[in-house]
Amino acid sequence: MAELKLEDIIKEENKVFSKTPLFTDKPLSYCPGCGHGVAHRLVLEVIEEMNITDNVIGVAPVGCSVLSYEFMNIDMAEAAHGRATAMATGIKRVYPEKFVFTYQGDGDLAAIGTGETIHTCNRGENIVIIFINNGIYGMTGGQMAPTTIPAMKTSTSPYGRDTQMMGNPLKMTELVAQLDGTCFVARHAVHTPVLVRKTKKAIRKAFEYQKAKKGTAFVEIVSNCNSGWKLTPLQSIKWLEDNMLPYYNLGTLKEDPLD
Amino acid sequence: MGEIKLMKGNEAIAEAFIRAGVDGYFGYPITPQSEIIEYLMSEEPHKRTGMVVLQAESEVAAINMVYGAACTGKKTVTTSSSPGVSLMQEGLSYIAGSEVPCVVVNVVRGGPGLGTIQPSQADYFQSTKGGGHGDYHLIVLAPSSVQEMVDFVPWAFDLAYKYRNPVMIQSDGVIGQMMEKVELFEQMPRLTNQEIKDKYDDWALTGRTPGREHNVITSLDLVPERQEKFNHKLEAKYKIIEQTEVKYEKIMCDDADYIFVAYGSSSRICQKSIAIAREQGLKVGLFRPITLYPFPYKEIMEMVPQLKGVLTVEMSLGQMVEDVRLATEFKVPVEHYGRVGGMIPTPEEIVDALKTKIIGG
Numbered sequence: 001m002a003e004l005k006l007e008d009i010i011k012e013e014n015k016v017f018s019k020t021p022l023f024t025d026k027p028l029s030y031c032p033g034c035g036h037g038v039a040h041r042l043v044l045e046v047i048e049e050m051n052i053t054d055n056v057i058g059v060a061p062v063g064c065s066v067l068s069y070e071f072m073n074i075d076m077a078e079a080a081h082g083r084a085t086a087m088a089t090g091i092k093r094v095y096p097e098k099f100v101f102t103y104q105g106d107g108d109l110a111a112i113g114t115g116e117t118i119h120t121c122n123r124g125e126n127i128v129i130i131f132i133n134n135g136i137y138g139m140t141g142g143q144m145a146p147t148t149i150p151a152m153k154t155s156t157s158p159y160g161r162d163t164q165m166m167g168n169p170l171k172m173t174e175l176v177a178q179l180d181g182t183c184f185v186a187r188h189a190v191h192t193p194v195l196v197r198k199t200k201k202a203i204r205k206a207f208e209y210q211k212a213k214k215g216t217a218f219v220e221i222v223s224n225c226n227s228g229w230k231l232t233p234l235q236s237i238k239w240l241e242d243n244m245l246p247y248y249n250l251g252t253l254k255e256d257p258l259d
Numbered sequence: 260m261g262e263i264k265l266m267k268g269n270e271a272i273a274e275a276f277i278r279a280g281v282d283g284y285f286g287y288p289i290t291p292q293s294e295i296i297e298y299l300m301s302e303e304p305h306k307r308t309g310m311v312v313l314q315a316e317s318e319v320a321a322i323n324m325v326y327g328a329a330c331t332g333k334k335t336v337t338t339s340s341s342p343g344v345s346l347m348q349e350g351l352s353y354i355a356g357s358e359v360p361c362v363v364v365n366v367v368r369g370g371p372g373l374g375t376i377q378p379s380q381a382d383y384f385q386s387t388k389g390g391g392h393g394d395y396h397l398i399v400l401a402p403s404s405v406q407e408m409v410d411f412v413p414w415a416f417d418l419a420y421k422y423r424n425p426v427m428i429q430s431d432g433v434i435g436q437m438m439e440k441v442e443l444f445e446q447m448p449r450l451t452n453q454e455i456k457d458k459y460d461d462w463a464l465t466g467r468t469p470g471r472e473h474n475v476i477t478s479l480d481l482v483p484e485r486q487e488k489f490n491h492k493l494e495a496k497y498k499i500i501e502q503t504e505v506k507y508e509k510i511m512c513d514d515a516d517y518i519f520v521a522y523g524s525s526s527r528i529c530q531k532s533i534a535i536a537r538e539q540g541l542k543v544g545l546f547r548p549i550t551l552y553p554f555p556y557k558e559i560m561e562m563v564p565q566l567k568g569v570l571t572v573e574m575s576l577g578q579m580v581e582d583v584r585l586a587t588e589f590k591v592p593v594e595h596y597g598r599v600g601g602m603i604p605t606p607e608e609i610v611d612a613l614k615t616k617i618i619g620g
Contacts, residue, residue, distance in 0.1 A: 078477035090327025
């Protein structure tokens with residue numbers, strides 16, 4: 001058998017994966033092992049598959065994803081901490097023919113922006129909200145988030161979250177599912193190939209709801225933060241499965257008819 | 260000749276928004292300016308022009324809705340009063356820092372804190388010196404009549420788009436609440452989406468037009484060399500604004516030995532004070548800054564050689580007086596007279612203050 005050369009391998013017919021075209025060429029700023037990169041890719045793939053690249057406006061506020069606009073090759077705004085859904089409301093109200101989405105972390109969406117999140121969902125703004133929940137403030141260096149689970153250690157709960165002293169985690173997804181303005185509310189994860197596929201389906205569905213003008217579509221992605229959790233990527237996935245998922249159950253919480 | 264009506268300042272400016280072809284209004288009720296959103300809701304401008312009106316859950320949300328809508332190149336406005344405008348400062352800093360055009364109206368009431376619902380001019384520092392964090396300026400226009408509440412709306416939008424900078428119309432509870440005869444300009448058309456793309460596609464979020472790079476609205480740059488360069492770009496813009504956009508009015512200044520410097524409703528009261536003073540043989544004029552930023556430093560300085568003294572009249576404990584002292588370089592006596600807490604000075608009080616603080620001082 002002849003020796004296999006590199007040029008024999010790099011062929012179009014052997015290709016099993018390529019960069020999502022809507023990614024810019026900029027290297028992601030996320031830590032290796034973090035779920036943000038996959039979540040970004042899924043959003044971009046959905047936009048591409050729906051052929052709405054020139055018809056979509058994204059909003060990413062302060063948090064690890066503050067630089068999303070450097071990676072997503074679509075028109076984007078960077079919002080102040082917590083204010084993404086207010087900005088998205090403004091955009092969608094004056095530009096109802098555009099697809100508008102926010103991409104927010106837990107500190108942003110569930111702490112400083114809780115008011116904006118709830119009122120946007122309650123008004124039923126016709127937008128998609130992608131909510132990355134990793135139970136920690138990644139960008140600022142691992143402080144407690146509103147979604148930090150009981151006994152979880154962070155730099156501002158170094159002995160574990162004591163709910164008596166620090167209050168309880170906030171299940172935003174369950175909360176917004178109660179509101180009349182939401183049409184589709186689901187919680188997914190991206191740490192296994194099967195879950196990635198399910199998440200992508202949910203994101204696609206969320207955009208389809210927007211297309212059908214049904215109200216606010218809300219997709220939470222429970223993700224890992226190996227740096228903030230001080231674990232290796234593999235350990236962090238195990239920790240997520242053992243600790244986060246029992247608290248934040250995956251599944252569809254609300255699904256109005258999509259006619 | 261446009262349509263003539265008797266209107267409250269707040270209602271007139273709301274009508275002016277519709278007629279100026281505004282695309283979106285986002286606001287939160289607060290006294291003494293709630294008539295603006297009430298008027299808009301009752302007029303149903305979505306039926307008249309397609310203009311969107313939304314009552315937000317807070318002033319914080321309202322300014323960020325403005326930020327979002329304005330990012331798309333569409334004409335966007337919000338209104339509030341002092342405590343609400345304080346809540347908007349974060350958003351205004353972001354809007355200035357990402358060079359997005361919009362208009363904000365402050366119908367000023369007394370503070371600090373919850374203060375009073377009565378008129379005041381004590382937000383001068385906040386409006387003209389930045390207000391939020393970082394090096395930036397709003398362009399600040401000060402109407403002194405219901406007519407100017409109307410006329411300043413298209414002017415404010417022209418400036419906002421010319422410089423891609425937030426513009427504040429700084430009114431006060433007197434102008435907002437009083438009724439005057441007003442001539443309304445003809446309905447201007449809202450721009451179509453295509454017209455907006457044609458005009459602003461080099462920066463606005465219109466959806467990534469095939470063939471162009473993606474547009475990004477952000478106030479963030481983590482590379483200090485680039486951020487410094489951007490700060491200097493803003494500085495250069497403000498310099499041009501200071502050189503070209505100053506507006507003011509001089510009343511009976513030609514022979515004046517003394518002038519009042521006053522803006523907004525205080526300048527209206529001062530007009531009566533001039534008449535009283537002149538009856539008493541005092542040659543008094545009024546210098547009215549119409550743009551509070553850019554401030555007419557040079558134009559006030561030019562008057563100094565003829566002057567024996569200057570009295571600034573503001574409904575505050577003395578804010579604009581600092582700029583007037585800068586303008587005059589302390590070459591003539593400059594004193595401040597003001598009532599605060601929602602109290603409004605009478606014309607006679609102002610003349611008395613001129614006599615005691617300047618002439619007899």
